[in-house]
Amino acid sequence: MGKKKIITREFVLGAIVVLIILFLSLTTNFFSNSGMFSFMLDVSPTIVGAIALSLVIFTGNIDISAGTILGFVGFTSGILAKVLGIPIYLFVPIGMLTGMLLAGINGYITVKFKVPSIVVTLAMNMVHLGFYATFLPNAGWVENLGDNYTWFGRGRVFNLIPYIFIVAAVITVLFIFLMRYTKFGKSLYAVGGNRQAAIYAGINPDRTIINVYLVEGLLLGVAGLLKAMTANEIMPSAFQGREMVFISAAVVGGVSIFGGSGKIIGAVFGAILVYLLSITMIYMGLQDYFQFALQGVIILIAVYITVTDFDTLRKRFKRNKQAEPAVKDT
Numbered sequence: 001m002g003k004k005k006i007i008t009r010e011f012v013l014g015a016i017v018v019l020i021i022l023f024l025s026l027t028t029n030f031f032s033n034s035g036m037f038s039f040m041l042d043v044s045p046t047i048v049g050a051i052a053l054s055l056v057i058f059t060g061n062i063d064i065s066a067g068t069i070l071g072f073v074g075f076t077s078g079i080l081a082k083v084l085g086i087p088i089y090l091f092v093p094i095g096m097l098t099g100m101l102l103a104g105i106n107g108y109i110t111v112k113f114k115v116p117s118i119v120v121t122l123a124m125n126m127v128h129l130g131f132y133a134t135f136l137p138n139a140g141w142v143e144n145l146g147d148n149y150t151w152f153g154r155g156r157v158f159n160l161i162p163y164i165f166i167v168a169a170v171i172t173v174l175f176i177f178l179m180r181y182t183k184f185g186k187s188l189y190a191v192g193g194n195r196q197a198a199i200y201a202g203i204n205p206d207r208t209i210i211n212v213y214l215v216e217g218l219l220l221g222v223a224g225l226l227k228a229m230t231a232n233e234i235m236p237s238a239f240q241g242r243e244m245v246f247i248s249a250a251v252v253g254g255v256s257i258f259g260g261s262g263k264i265i266g267a268v269f270g271a272i273l274v275y276l277l278s279i280t281m282i283y284m285g286l287q288d289y290f291q292f293a294l295q296g297v298i299i300l301i302a303v304y305i306t307v308t309d310f311d312t313l314r315k316r317f318k319r320n321k322q323a324e325p326a327v328k329d330t
Contacts, residue, residue: 016273019280033160040165041153043275045227047168049242050249050271051175051264052219055212057250058179059205060192060259061110061117063213066220066243068128069102071140071236073224075132078142078234081149088152096221102128103217107210125240132236143233153229164226171222176264188212192259244292244299249274251302274298 029035049066056063077095080086086094106124110117132140155163179185190198191205198205228234247257253270255262281291 016277020273020276037156037160037162039275041162041230043272044162044164044168045223045230046245046249046271046275047268048171048219048223048226049246050253050267051171052216052223053243053246054250054253054255054262054264054267055175055188055219056117056216057247057255057257058188058192058259058262059209059212060195061209061212062121062247063103063106063216064118064121064243065102065106065125065128066121066216066246067239067241068125068132068236069099069217069220070224070227070242071132071234071239072102072128073099073221074228074234074239075136075140075142075236077225078145078149078228082142082145085148087148091149092225095225096218099219099221099224100214100217103213103220104210107213110213111206111209125243129237129240136236140236141233142235145232145234150229150232153226153231164229167222167226171219172264172268179264184211189260192256193261241292244296245274245278246271248298248302252298257299257303 030039049070053063053066073095076098077091080091080094081088102124106117106121109115109120109124152163157163157166179188187198187203187208190201190203191208195205198208224239227239249271250262250267251257251270252273253262253266253268255267255270277294278291281294
Protein backbone atom coordinates (compact mmCIF):
# COMPACT_ATOMS: atom_id res chain seq x y z
CA MET A 1 0.00 0.00 0.00
CA GLY A 2 1.41 3.35 -0.99
CA LYS A 3 1.70 6.24 1.41
CA LYS A 4 -0.42 8.45 -0.84
CA LYS A 5 -3.23 5.87 -0.82
CA ILE A 6 -3.17 5.54 2.99
CA ILE A 7 -3.20 9.30 3.51
CA THR A 8 -6.06 9.70 1.06
CA ARG A 9 -8.19 7.10 2.80
CA GLU A 10 -7.45 8.49 6.25
CA PHE A 11 -8.32 11.98 5.05
CA VAL A 12 -11.64 10.87 3.56
CA LEU A 13 -12.63 8.78 6.57
CA GLY A 14 -11.52 11.51 8.97
CA ALA A 15 -13.55 14.13 7.13
CA ILE A 16 -16.63 11.91 7.19
CA VAL A 17 -16.25 11.20 10.91
CA VAL A 18 -15.86 14.91 11.69
CA LEU A 19 -19.00 15.76 9.73
CA ILE A 20 -20.98 12.98 11.39
CA ILE A 21 -19.89 14.15 14.85
CA LEU A 22 -20.88 17.68 13.88
CA PHE A 23 -24.22 16.36 12.70
CA LEU A 24 -24.89 14.53 15.96
CA SER A 25 -23.96 17.58 18.01
CA LEU A 26 -26.37 19.75 16.03
CA THR A 27 -29.29 17.33 16.16
CA THR A 28 -29.98 16.79 19.83
CA ASN A 29 -33.12 14.73 19.15
CA PHE A 30 -31.47 12.32 16.70
CA PHE A 31 -31.61 9.38 19.12
CA SER A 32 -35.18 10.06 20.19
CA ASN A 33 -38.03 7.94 18.81
CA SER A 34 -39.07 10.68 16.39
CA GLY A 35 -35.48 11.34 15.32
CA MET A 36 -34.69 7.69 14.64
CA PHE A 37 -38.02 7.22 12.85
CA SER A 38 -37.31 10.17 10.57
CA PHE A 39 -33.80 8.89 9.87
CA MET A 40 -34.98 5.40 8.90
CA LEU A 41 -37.89 6.83 6.90
CA ASP A 42 -35.72 9.18 4.85
CA VAL A 43 -32.71 6.93 4.27
CA SER A 44 -34.66 3.85 3.09
CA PRO A 45 -35.32 4.99 -0.53
CA THR A 46 -31.68 6.08 -0.80
CA ILE A 47 -30.48 2.64 0.31
CA VAL A 48 -32.63 0.89 -2.31
CA GLY A 49 -31.58 3.37 -5.01
CA ALA A 50 -27.90 2.98 -4.13
CA ILE A 51 -28.22 -0.81 -4.45
CA ALA A 52 -29.94 -0.38 -7.82
CA LEU A 53 -27.19 1.86 -9.22
CA SER A 54 -24.47 -0.34 -7.74
CA LEU A 55 -25.71 -3.32 -9.74
CA VAL A 56 -25.40 -1.36 -12.98
CA ILE A 57 -22.02 0.08 -12.00
CA PHE A 58 -20.72 -3.43 -11.24
CA THR A 59 -21.04 -4.15 -14.98
CA GLY A 60 -19.12 -1.01 -15.94
CA ASN A 61 -22.24 0.94 -16.89
CA ILE A 62 -24.22 3.82 -15.40
CA ASP A 63 -27.75 5.25 -15.31
CA ILE A 64 -28.14 9.02 -15.32
CA SER A 65 -31.92 8.72 -15.80
CA ALA A 66 -32.58 7.01 -12.44
CA GLY A 67 -34.08 10.14 -10.87
CA THR A 68 -36.63 10.70 -13.62
CA ILE A 69 -37.55 7.00 -13.53
CA LEU A 70 -38.30 7.40 -9.82
CA GLY A 71 -40.48 10.39 -10.63
CA PHE A 72 -42.52 8.63 -13.28
CA VAL A 73 -43.06 5.59 -11.06
CA GLY A 74 -44.35 7.88 -8.32
CA PHE A 75 -46.64 9.71 -10.74
CA THR A 76 -48.03 6.50 -12.24
CA SER A 77 -48.73 4.88 -8.89
CA GLY A 78 -50.20 8.12 -7.52
CA ILE A 79 -52.65 8.46 -10.41
CA LEU A 80 -53.67 4.83 -10.08
CA ALA A 81 -54.29 5.20 -6.35
CA LYS A 82 -56.02 8.60 -6.35
CA VAL A 83 -57.97 8.73 -9.61
CA LEU A 84 -58.78 5.05 -10.15
CA GLY A 85 -58.80 3.99 -6.51
CA ILE A 86 -56.55 1.00 -7.20
CA PRO A 87 -55.36 -0.66 -3.96
CA ILE A 88 -51.73 -0.96 -2.92
CA TYR A 89 -51.37 -4.61 -3.91
CA LEU A 90 -52.04 -3.58 -7.53
CA PHE A 91 -50.39 -0.18 -7.97
CA VAL A 92 -47.16 -1.35 -6.31
CA PRO A 93 -46.40 -4.10 -8.89
CA ILE A 94 -47.51 -1.77 -11.69
CA GLY A 95 -45.05 0.85 -10.43
CA MET A 96 -42.27 -1.72 -10.26
CA LEU A 97 -43.01 -2.90 -13.81
CA THR A 98 -42.95 0.73 -14.96
CA GLY A 99 -39.46 1.10 -13.54
CA MET A 100 -38.37 -2.13 -15.23
CA LEU A 101 -39.70 -0.94 -18.59
CA LEU A 102 -37.97 2.45 -18.49
CA ALA A 103 -34.63 1.07 -17.28
CA GLY A 104 -34.90 -1.91 -19.63
CA ILE A 105 -35.11 0.48 -22.57
CA ASN A 106 -31.80 1.99 -21.44
CA GLY A 107 -30.18 -1.43 -21.33
CA TYR A 108 -31.57 -2.49 -24.71
CA ILE A 109 -30.37 0.65 -26.49
CA THR A 110 -26.95 0.38 -24.84
CA VAL A 111 -26.51 -3.22 -26.01
CA LYS A 112 -28.32 -3.13 -29.35
CA PHE A 113 -26.72 0.02 -30.74
CA LYS A 114 -23.38 -0.20 -28.88
CA VAL A 115 -23.82 3.27 -27.39
CA PRO A 116 -22.10 4.09 -24.06
CA SER A 117 -24.61 3.87 -21.23
CA ILE A 118 -23.77 7.35 -19.97
CA VAL A 119 -24.85 8.79 -23.34
CA VAL A 120 -28.00 6.66 -23.53
CA THR A 121 -29.18 7.41 -20.01
CA LEU A 122 -28.34 11.10 -20.22
CA ALA A 123 -30.43 11.32 -23.39
CA MET A 124 -33.28 9.36 -21.81
CA ASN A 125 -33.15 11.64 -18.79
CA MET A 126 -33.81 14.59 -21.10
CA VAL A 127 -36.56 12.66 -22.91
CA HIS A 128 -38.29 11.90 -19.61
CA LEU A 129 -38.15 15.53 -18.46
CA GLY A 130 -39.47 16.76 -21.80
CA PHE A 131 -42.27 14.22 -21.68
CA TYR A 132 -43.30 15.25 -18.18
CA ALA A 133 -43.39 18.94 -19.08
CA THR A 134 -45.23 18.42 -22.38
CA PHE A 135 -47.73 15.63 -21.84
CA LEU A 136 -48.42 15.31 -18.13
CA PRO A 137 -51.02 17.69 -16.65
CA ASN A 138 -49.38 20.20 -14.31
CA ALA A 139 -46.03 18.54 -15.18
CA GLY A 140 -47.23 15.41 -13.38
CA TRP A 141 -47.99 17.09 -10.07
CA VAL A 142 -50.43 14.98 -8.05
CA GLU A 143 -51.53 16.12 -4.59
CA ASN A 144 -53.80 14.94 -1.78
CA LEU A 145 -53.07 11.28 -2.44
CA GLY A 146 -54.89 10.13 0.67
CA ASP A 147 -54.46 7.23 3.06
CA ASN A 148 -54.93 4.65 0.30
CA TYR A 149 -51.50 5.67 -0.96
CA THR A 150 -49.57 6.91 2.05
CA TRP A 151 -50.54 4.51 4.87
CA PHE A 152 -47.70 2.10 4.13
CA GLY A 153 -45.10 4.85 3.83
CA ARG A 154 -46.02 6.27 7.21
CA GLY A 155 -46.68 2.98 9.01
CA ARG A 156 -44.31 1.67 11.64
CA VAL A 157 -43.58 -1.44 13.70
CA PHE A 158 -43.33 -1.12 17.50
CA ASN A 159 -44.15 2.56 16.98
CA LEU A 160 -40.54 3.07 15.83
CA ILE A 161 -39.38 1.11 12.75
CA PRO A 162 -40.98 2.27 9.47
CA TYR A 163 -42.42 -0.36 7.17
CA ILE A 164 -40.32 1.00 4.34
CA PHE A 165 -37.11 0.56 6.36
CA ILE A 166 -37.95 -3.12 6.75
CA VAL A 167 -38.39 -3.30 2.97
CA ALA A 168 -34.96 -1.68 2.47
CA ALA A 169 -33.37 -4.09 4.97
CA VAL A 170 -34.87 -7.15 3.24
CA ILE A 171 -33.66 -5.91 -0.16
CA THR A 172 -30.19 -5.35 1.30
CA VAL A 173 -29.94 -8.88 2.68
CA LEU A 174 -31.34 -10.37 -0.54
CA PHE A 175 -28.83 -8.67 -2.82
CA ILE A 176 -25.89 -9.33 -0.51
CA PHE A 177 -26.77 -13.00 -0.92
CA LEU A 178 -27.33 -12.73 -4.70
CA MET A 179 -24.04 -10.96 -5.32
CA ARG A 180 -22.02 -13.30 -3.13
CA TYR A 181 -23.47 -16.72 -3.88
CA THR A 182 -25.30 -16.75 -7.22
CA LYS A 183 -24.38 -16.86 -10.88
CA PHE A 184 -26.22 -13.57 -11.35
CA GLY A 185 -23.88 -11.73 -9.00
CA LYS A 186 -20.73 -13.34 -10.34
CA SER A 187 -21.72 -12.50 -13.91
CA LEU A 188 -22.06 -8.79 -13.05
CA TYR A 189 -18.57 -8.67 -11.59
CA ALA A 190 -17.19 -10.68 -14.51
CA VAL A 191 -18.67 -8.42 -17.19
CA GLY A 192 -17.52 -5.27 -15.40
CA GLY A 193 -14.07 -6.62 -14.56
CA ASN A 194 -13.07 -8.19 -17.87
CA ARG A 195 -15.65 -8.48 -20.63
CA GLN A 196 -13.54 -10.74 -22.83
CA ALA A 197 -12.75 -13.11 -19.97
CA ALA A 198 -16.46 -13.23 -19.15
CA ILE A 199 -17.19 -14.34 -22.71
CA TYR A 200 -14.56 -17.08 -22.44
CA ALA A 201 -16.26 -18.19 -19.21
CA GLY A 202 -19.55 -18.65 -21.06
CA ILE A 203 -21.21 -15.44 -19.89
CA ASN A 204 -23.23 -13.41 -22.39
CA PRO A 205 -22.35 -9.76 -21.61
CA ASP A 206 -25.21 -8.28 -23.64
CA ARG A 207 -27.82 -10.41 -21.92
CA THR A 208 -26.24 -9.69 -18.54
CA ILE A 209 -26.37 -5.94 -19.13
CA ILE A 210 -30.02 -6.01 -20.21
CA ASN A 211 -30.90 -8.16 -17.21
CA VAL A 212 -29.12 -5.88 -14.77
CA TYR A 213 -30.96 -2.83 -16.13
CA LEU A 214 -34.25 -4.68 -15.68
CA VAL A 215 -33.37 -5.52 -12.08
CA GLU A 216 -32.20 -1.95 -11.54
CA GLY A 217 -35.53 -0.69 -12.89
CA LEU A 218 -37.39 -2.99 -10.53
CA LEU A 219 -35.45 -1.60 -7.57
CA LEU A 220 -35.86 1.99 -8.78
CA GLY A 221 -39.58 1.28 -8.93
CA VAL A 222 -39.45 0.18 -5.30
CA ALA A 223 -37.37 3.23 -4.32
CA GLY A 224 -39.76 5.56 -6.15
CA LEU A 225 -42.75 4.01 -4.41
CA LEU A 226 -41.09 4.18 -0.99
CA LYS A 227 -40.18 7.83 -1.51
CA ALA A 228 -43.60 8.82 -2.84
CA MET A 229 -45.52 6.93 -0.15
CA THR A 230 -43.97 9.08 2.57
CA ALA A 231 -45.47 12.25 1.05
CA ASN A 232 -48.98 13.37 0.18
CA GLU A 233 -48.03 14.76 -3.21
CA ILE A 234 -45.83 13.85 -6.17
CA MET A 235 -44.08 15.81 -8.91
CA PRO A 236 -41.85 13.72 -11.23
CA SER A 237 -39.31 16.47 -11.90
CA ALA A 238 -38.72 16.82 -8.15
CA PHE A 239 -36.83 13.52 -8.26
CA GLN A 240 -34.33 14.88 -10.78
CA GLY A 241 -30.80 14.63 -9.41
CA ARG A 242 -31.49 11.66 -7.13
CA GLU A 243 -29.26 9.56 -9.37
CA MET A 244 -26.27 11.59 -8.21
CA VAL A 245 -27.15 10.79 -4.60
CA PHE A 246 -27.29 7.08 -5.45
CA ILE A 247 -24.03 7.18 -7.41
CA SER A 248 -22.32 9.10 -4.60
CA ALA A 249 -23.53 6.52 -2.08
CA ALA A 250 -22.23 3.66 -4.21
CA VAL A 251 -18.77 5.06 -4.87
CA VAL A 252 -18.19 6.32 -1.33
CA GLY A 253 -19.12 2.82 -0.22
CA GLY A 254 -16.32 1.32 -2.29
CA VAL A 255 -18.07 0.42 -5.55
CA SER A 256 -15.60 0.98 -8.39
CA ILE A 257 -17.01 3.44 -10.91
CA PHE A 258 -15.14 1.45 -13.58
CA GLY A 259 -17.00 -1.74 -12.72
CA GLY A 260 -15.97 -5.19 -11.58
CA SER A 261 -15.65 -4.61 -7.83
CA GLY A 262 -17.52 -3.40 -4.78
CA LYS A 263 -20.01 -4.72 -2.25
CA ILE A 264 -23.68 -4.13 -1.61
CA ILE A 265 -23.11 -3.54 2.10
CA GLY A 266 -20.59 -0.83 1.19
CA ALA A 267 -23.20 0.91 -0.95
CA VAL A 268 -25.68 0.73 1.94
CA PHE A 269 -23.22 2.32 4.37
CA GLY A 270 -22.42 4.85 1.66
CA ALA A 271 -26.11 5.75 1.43
CA ILE A 272 -26.25 6.28 5.18
CA LEU A 273 -23.13 8.46 5.14
CA VAL A 274 -24.37 10.58 2.23
CA TYR A 275 -27.70 11.06 4.01
CA LEU A 276 -25.99 12.10 7.25
CA LEU A 277 -23.82 14.56 5.37
CA SER A 278 -26.88 16.02 3.68
CA ILE A 279 -28.74 16.46 6.97
CA THR A 280 -25.66 17.99 8.56
CA MET A 281 -25.48 20.64 5.86
CA ILE A 282 -29.19 21.40 6.26
CA TYR A 283 -28.69 22.04 9.99
CA MET A 284 -25.70 24.21 9.13
CA GLY A 285 -27.96 26.30 6.90
CA LEU A 286 -26.14 25.45 3.68
CA GLN A 287 -28.08 25.61 0.42
CA ASP A 288 -29.02 22.65 -1.76
CA TYR A 289 -26.47 23.71 -4.37
CA PHE A 290 -23.68 23.17 -1.87
CA GLN A 291 -25.00 19.66 -1.25
CA PHE A 292 -24.74 18.92 -4.98
CA ALA A 293 -21.20 20.30 -4.94
CA LEU A 294 -20.27 18.00 -2.06
CA GLN A 295 -21.71 15.00 -3.90
CA GLY A 296 -19.50 15.89 -6.87
CA VAL A 297 -16.45 16.14 -4.62
CA ILE A 298 -17.28 12.76 -3.06
CA ILE A 299 -17.45 11.15 -6.50
CA LEU A 300 -14.14 12.72 -7.56
CA ILE A 301 -12.38 11.55 -4.40
CA ALA A 302 -13.81 8.05 -4.71
CA VAL A 303 -12.79 7.83 -8.37
CA TYR A 304 -9.29 9.04 -7.49
CA ILE A 305 -8.97 6.33 -4.84
CA THR A 306 -10.24 3.73 -7.32
CA VAL A 307 -7.75 4.84 -9.97
CA THR A 308 -4.93 4.74 -7.41
CA ASP A 309 -5.95 1.23 -6.36
CA PHE A 310 -6.13 0.07 -9.97
CA ASP A 311 -2.75 1.57 -10.82
CA THR A 312 -1.19 -0.13 -7.79
CA LEU A 313 -2.63 -3.50 -8.79
CA ARG A 314 -1.50 -3.04 -12.39
CA LYS A 315 2.07 -2.28 -11.35
CA ARG A 316 2.10 -5.22 -8.94
CA PHE A 317 0.85 -7.55 -11.69
CA LYS A 318 3.55 -6.27 -14.06
CA ARG A 319 6.28 -6.87 -11.46
CA ASN A 320 5.02 -10.40 -10.87
CA LYS A 321 5.05 -11.15 -14.59
CA GLN A 322 8.60 -9.85 -14.94
CA ALA A 323 9.74 -11.95 -11.97
CA GLU A 324 8.34 -15.22 -13.35
CA PRO A 325 11.36 -16.20 -15.57
CA ALA A 326 13.79 -15.67 -12.69
CA VAL A 327 11.74 -17.97 -10.48
CA LYS A 328 11.65 -20.67 -13.15
CA ASP A 329 15.45 -20.55 -13.67
CA THR A 330 16.07 -21.30 -10.02
